[in-house]
Amino acid sequence: MDIGQDFFHRIRIVLIRTTEAGNIGSAARAMKTMGLSQLVLVKPAEFPNAKATARASGADDLLADAMIVDVLEQALEGCDLIMGTSARLRDLPWPLLSPHEAAEKAWEYRQMQGDVAVVFGSECSGMTNEEMDHCHFQIHIPANSEYSSLNLAASVQIIAYEMRMVQMLSIGEGIRQFKEILATRDEMKYFYDHFFDVMRRVGYYRPEQPKLLRRRVMRLFNRSMMTHPEIQIMRGFLGMIDTKLNEK
Amino acid sequence: MDIGQDFFHRIRIVLIRTTEAGNIGSAARAMKTMGLSQLVLVKPAEFPNAKATARASGADDLLADAMIVDVLEQALEGCDLIMGTSARLRDLPWPLLSPHEAAEKAWEYRQMQGDVAVVFGSECSGMTNEEMDHCHFQIHIPANSEYSSLNLAASVQIIAYEMRMVQMLSIGEGIRQFKEILATRDEMKYFYDHFFDVMRRVGYYRPEQPKLLRRRVMRLFNRSMMTHPEIQIMRGFLGMIDTKLNEK
CATH class of the missing domain: 1.10.8.590 (Helicase, Ruva Protein; domain 3)
Incomplete structure (x- = not known):
């Protein structure tokens, strides 16, 4: 397994208390499109669920393999780098990373033994301060200040996309694929x-x-x-x- | 209106023959979270539609303001830069841009009169070659080669996110200026x-x-x-x- 694939498989997406099962399915699909495979669910409201499977649309293998746990600590076992996504700025601020910086951070950790966890709170309440305490960094996805209501799966998509971008750029695999011979x-x-x-x-x-x-x-x-x-x-x-x- | 806001409002998201109304709603939400506002629908299968409104979840103003047209040409009127998103590599390849490069290109065009269009094909068939003929560039969203099935709204989310990122990074920094006026x-x-x-x-x-x-x-x-x-x-x-x- 090459280093790029190994990198993807060691990124763990952790969803806490997701209320809408459909969002879990969409998140699985978002992950798989970018090559991620490890999904961990902390106390999901409804799972397994037909709506999740429908929305996963071909990424149902991630749902079948998903680990389901009761508390966040269990989800984070074996992780060396833990990052929590949250739009809310805390009284005691965490070190903030953009999604792009978070992906770079994850890439730096690739030769470590452990996994990298990216944690997402529930649709309504996000992550609590106690949950953030487990995190080394807070990821802040930039958004419209007047309407910052990112869908959970959309947030997962952005993080997963940045993980793939950093891997592509780092292993020197540009996306340019001009098959035609250039003029001498x-x-x-x-x-x-x-x-x-x-x-x-x-x-x-x-x-x-x-x-x-x-x-x-x-x-x-x-x-x-x-x-x-x-x-x-x-x-x-x-x-x-x-x-x-x-x-x- | 500052240059950043103006930049967002001049980016036109064009969805061609979208079959699932829910995807139009999710796309509107994805756009609004990143500050985009201009939505154009070319021959949508079902619109307006309750599912679209439900999924827009607070971004229904974008749906109400959406322009609906019959052919792609109408959707592109007044645009100086047109980019088509497509995963498919063509026999005669277009100049390919990553979402990040596309956002940088759009930013370079911000002092032009016209708008910037980013075009998305239908869920099943994507963009035809004839539709791509209207485009200056093809945007290729990197994806897992074994499962590249990005949801339409997820694709819109990634593009909109990169537009916001480039605006954030460019404002306040030294910005590359085109000294010559680009052709309309x-x-x-x-x-x-x-x-x-x-x-x-x-x-x-x-x-x-x-x-x-x-x-x-x-x-x-x-x-x-x-x-x-x-x-x-x-x-x-x-x-x-x-x-x-x-x-x-």
Whole structure:
């Protein structure tokens, strides 16, 4: 198992006293889309439940494997890093992390023995101060101050997404997947020679003029990192203009 | 209105042919938690709908203000930057952005006149190639390759979250400024009309042919995010070719 997969499997999502079973299903789905698998439920109001299964929509294996416990302590056994999500700022403030920073923190902990827990309170009351006492950090998901009512599964989705992003960026797996071969430097040079030659022929470009026009055009095409097939299209087009001009 | 608020209000979330009304409600809630307000629905299967309102849970003002249109073009009127979310990689790939990069791109566009559209396809079939043709970029939300079934509202949540994050991080910090004005969508449209017309006149492009050539050319220029002066250069050049062809 490569380090990325192992990282995902060691992140534990802990949901405390979830009242809506549907939210547990949605949270499982959110987790699985990002590669997370460990779900722990602390005193769920209704579970197992058909609504949870329906909402999980293919992530029901996470529900079947979910650990169900009575108190938060049990959910956190074997964890080296514990982070609690809460919108509420406490009288005695916890060290605050954004979801992105929390994912970076989790990534730093990946060579530790234990797991990383991210804890979510109930839909209505969130996490109590006593529950926050177990946490090394508080994760604060930025939100509209006039309407900060994030759905539980939406919060899980954001955290899980950031975990996946940090893993992707860290193992150097960009998302860019241009399958086309980029144009070589020579191809670019011949393309520009051709382009400015046609520009000159139609009277738009005079080589003795200041170089600004030339530079602007090159900047435009350089910026888009032209591919080999694109160069062929442009050269084909320029060639046809040449032909038409020669016919005169 | 400060620049941050204005930024949020100019981001348009466009949902195409959404089949589940509940997802529209959840999407509205996801948007509002992050400060977004503009929702456009293209041919929703069922709307307005009680399930949508229930799921919106306090974000029903966004549903009431939602614009409902028949075709995607209408939804994109007045937009200068259009990004389509799709998990599918195309035969002819679009320039891919992560949600984070998409938010950065949107932020760069904030001093433009027009809006920024982020388009989401239907739950089952996603976005068609023809719908992607309207987009400057494809947003690819990273996901578990074995289970990439993100819920529609979860996808909206991630995009909206990244929009908020980029705004938070950018305000108060040194912000990258575009010194040149970017081309508007109309300018791009007239440029393409002109470009393909000249291509047709010299016999390189036949409109009845498969659309691949057209798509390739548009992808090339869209990718470089053309500026107003660059459009002027290209239009000037094309105009001179026209003149020469007319002289014959």
